[in-house]
Amino acid sequence: MKQLHQLMQEITLLTTEIETKYPELYKYLDETPTTICETKEQTICTDDLKKYLETLKAQLQHQIETHKK
Numbered sequence: 001m002k003q004l005h006q007l008m009q010e011i012t013l014l015t016t017e018i019e020t021k022y023p024e025l026y027k028y029l030d031e032t033p034t035t036i037c038e039t040k041e042q043t044i045c046t047d048d049l050k051k052y053l054e055t056l057k058a059q060l061q062h063q064i065e066t067h068k069k
Contacts, residue, residue, distance in 0.1 A: 003046075004045060004046060004049065007046065007049040007050060007053060008049065010053055011049065011052065011053050011056065014053070014056050014057065014060070015029065015056065017060075018056070018059075018060055022060065022063055024063075024067075025059060025060065025063045028059075029056065029059070
């Protein structure tokens with residue numbers, strides 16, 4: 001299972017790439033979750049971040065495939 005820090009790092013790198021290379025997509029992204037976890041159980045938070053990261057990847061892939069130059 002990926003650590004929270006590693007997931008947040010991947011999310012940050014991916015959103016930075018989207019912001020710089022695909023600004024038209026960046027404005028439609030949801031905000032990065034500011035609250036990592038309100039419970040003591042880290043699995044819930046990790047799962048949420050994994051889902052968010054996969055959503056970002058899917059949105060970027062869709063943007064690339066539908067807006068080929």
